[in-house]
Amino acid sequence: MVVSIIGIGLLGGSFALAVREKYPKMRFIGVDTSPVNGQLALAKGIVDDVLPLSEAIAQSTLVVLATPVNVIIDMLPTVLDHLPSGATVLDLGSTKGLICEVADAHPKRAQFVAAHPMAGTENSGPGAAFKELLVGKNLIICDREKSHPDSLTLAESLFRDIGMKLFYMSPQEHDLHLAYVSHLSHVSAFALGLTVLEKEKDEQAIFDMASTGFSSTVRLAKSSPAMWAPIFDQNRQNVSQALADYIEFLQQFKQIIDDQDVKNSLDFMQRANVIRRVLDGIEKR
Amino acid sequence: MVVSIIGIGLLGGSFALAVREKYPKMRFIGVDTSPVNGQLALAKGIVDDVLPLSEAIAQSTLVVLATPVNVIIDMLPTVLDHLPSGATVLDLGSTKGLICEVADAHPKRAQFVAAHPMAGTENSGPGAAFKELLVGKNLIICDREKSHPDSLTLAESLFRDIGMKLFYMSPQEHDLHLAYVSHLSHVSAFALGLTVLEKEKDEQAIFDMASTGFSSTVRLAKSSPAMWAPIFDQNRQNVSQALADYIEFLQQFKQIIDDQDVKNSLDFMQRANVIRRVLDGIEKR
Numbered sequence: 001m002v003v004s005i006i007g008i009g010l011l012g013g014s015f016a017l018a019v020r021e022k023y024p025k026m027r028f029i030g031v032d033t034s035p036v037n038g039q040l041a042l043a044k045g046i047v048d049d050v051l052p053l054s055e056a057i058a059q060s061t062l063v064v065l066a067t068p069v070n071v072i073i074d075m076l077p078t079v080l081d082h083l084p085s086g087a088t089v090l091d092l093g094s095t096k097g098l099i100c101e102v103a104d105a106h107p108k109r110a111q112f113v114a115a116h117p118m119a120g121t122e123n124s125g126p127g128a129a130f131k132e133l134l135v136g137k138n139l140i141i142c143d144r145e146k147s148h149p150d151s152l153t154l155a156e157s158l159f160r161d162i163g164m165k166l167f168y169m170s171p172q173e174h175d176l177h178l179a180y181v182s183h184l185s186h187v188s189a190f191a192l193g194l195t196v197l198e199k200e201k202d203e204q205a206i207f208d209m210a211s212t213g214f215s216s217t218v219r220l221a222k223s224s225p226a227m228w229a230p231i232f233d234q235n236r237q238n239v240s241q242a243l244a245d246y247i248e249f250l251q252q253f254k255q256i257i258d259d260q261d262v263k264n265s266l267d268f269m270q271r272a273n274v275i276r277r278v279l280d281g282i283e284k285r
Numbered sequence: 286m287v288v289s290i291i292g293i294g295l296l297g298g299s300f301a302l303a304v305r306e307k308y309p310k311m312r313f314i315g316v317d318t319s320p321v322n323g324q325l326a327l328a329k330g331i332v333d334d335v336l337p338l339s340e341a342i343a344q345s346t347l348v349v350l351a352t353p354v355n356v357i358i359d360m361l362p363t364v365l366d367h368l369p370s371g372a373t374v375l376d377l378g379s380t381k382g383l384i385c386e387v388a389d390a391h392p393k394r395a396q397f398v399a400a401h402p403m404a405g406t407e408n409s410g411p412g413a414a415f416k417e418l419l420v421g422k423n424l425i426i427c428d429r430e431k432s433h434p435d436s437l438t439l440a441e442s443l444f445r446d447i448g449m450k451l452f453y454m455s456p457q458e459h460d461l462h463l464a465y466v467s468h469l470s471h472v473s474a475f476a477l478g479l480t481v482l483e484k485e486k487d488e489q490a491i492f493d494m495a496s497t498g499f500s501s502t503v504r505l506a507k508s509s510p511a512m513w514a515p516i517f518d519q520n521r522q523n524v525s526q527a528l529a530d531y532i533e534f535l536q537q538f539k540q541i542i543d544d545q546d547v548k549n550s551l552d553f554m555q556r557a558n559v560i561r562r563v564l565d566g567i568e569k570r
Contacts (some may be wrong), residue, residue, distance in 0.1 A: 181481060182496060184477065185499045187535070191557070193558075195530050196466060196469070197557070200462070200465060203563050208423055209403055209462050213470060214470045218470065218564065220502055233550070236543065236545065240542055262515070265517060265518065272475040272482070278482075
């Protein structure tokens with residue numbers, strides 16, 4: 001069985017490494033616009049070959065789209081056009097609405113499976129890939145009923161085999177929830193990073209005074225702009241609303257602080273403390 | 286030598302555990318408004334005795350104020366009033382401006398050392414204390430020239446002995462920098478936690494869809510309101526300005542997203558990416 005990974009970065013590379021371990025005889029082909037990434041992916045043993053897109057598709061049972069979401073939108077119709085009958089194309093994008101719309105408009109929609117693994121790090125590229133990234137993490141599949149049973153079975157089997165937990169929802173639900181539990185925390189980290197860098201022209205001051213709490217809160221500001229700009233763009237209605245809600249809470253808290261309203265300050269934080277129950281659940285996963 | 290720890294929580298407890306290891310013969314007395322914390326601190330071996338404040342001060346060479354900063358303000362004059370001659374009182378509060386003002390107004394100012402260890406976790410209480418918390422972390426001492434050389438030497442020796450790196454600045458510089466590199470990340474995490482909890486009434490949805498990135502960004506929302514409300518209140522001018530700057534960047538980014546201005550979206554995130562250099566420095570510590 002031949003699997004092509006389009007975009008051999010953190011996610012595509014980690015998926016390939018995990019699946020390889022379960023299926024040692026599976027052959028992996030890498031497709032990447034960056035020749036260097038292709039070389040690194042070969043050198044790391046993520047893929048057995050690096051080929052042009054058309055050659056890769058022609059011999060694939062499974063094509064995995066692991067590029068930034070704007071590139072997924074551009075490539076999906078072409079990949080479906082050239083996909084052998086009985087083969088499957090799977091995307092790992094962080095947005096689902098627009099990608100599923102593009103798929104729905106294609107006659108070969110049934111050969112497509114829309115998936116999103118809830119995993120990542122702030123690092124990118126084949127060098128950042130590691131086979132444990134997806135183990136024990138959650139995976140969302142959207143519009144399952146629109147995928148051919150065989151395509152769905154292949155995707156579900158591979159994700160389960162590498163230890164992922166599967167969830168199902170509509171692309172609309174997915175994009176709404178993700179705006180709050182993922183996209184917003186990235187926006188908040190990017191803005192926090194800029195605020196501190198803007199103020200502390202002398203980076204040494206940050207070195208000297210920042211604690212691990214700061215590092216943890218701002219960590220996502222290291223994330224790849226090329227990956228995130230199209231996510232924010234494709235999910236802009238939801239992200240914009242989440243940001244508006246967040247800014248509203250920040251303005252409330254600022255007013256409480258300006259008013260020296262310690263009672264409401266305590267109340268604000270005690271309500272936020274409820275997140276501990278949620279985080280303990282996530283960290284136990 | 287007898288050391289009294291006023292407020293036997295995460296910070297006071299961790300300081301005592303670390304110093305005990307270097308000075309096994311040092312005797313530690315705990316003072317805490319919560320009898321339970323006193324019992325736990327004894328049971329954990331953080332202190333040898335739990336006594337009322339006045340008895341503890343009377344026999345101490347060093348009194349460490351490790352309570353929330355509002356309580357430090359309230360207690361500092363009383364502690365100085367009853368402090369034996371030649372003894373030292375040291376505070377570990379996260380704000381320095383108001384605390385140093387209160388100290389300056391006292392005739393025994395020279396027996397006081399104002400310090401802030403750049404370390405903590407989102408947990409609190411004696412149970413959360415551990416002797417490695419302060420190792421390798423930075424410590425800021427304010428208004429060193431106002432402390433008696435012997436008091437300064439005692440405080441500096443203990444902090445160095447447990448592996449901390451010492452820095453010196455004015456209370457005003459301290460409070461300004463901390464608003465950006467510490468207090469702001471706590472506000473942003475509390476507000477992020479509330480935003481998500483508000484939207485996701487069904488906590489299961491957060492469990493299912495949040496990744497480790499979300500956990501990391503919102504982790505500080507687990508922090509103790511009783512500790513943070515007085516910090517935000519005492520440093521409100523700086524925290525309010527930092528929040529205003531942060532909200533401004535968030536509004537800029539929201540506008541960029543609403544305008545589908547992908548070029549400036551990339552630029553915004555690339556500028557924030559510079560924080561990687563800073564974080565790598567912090568994490569190497």
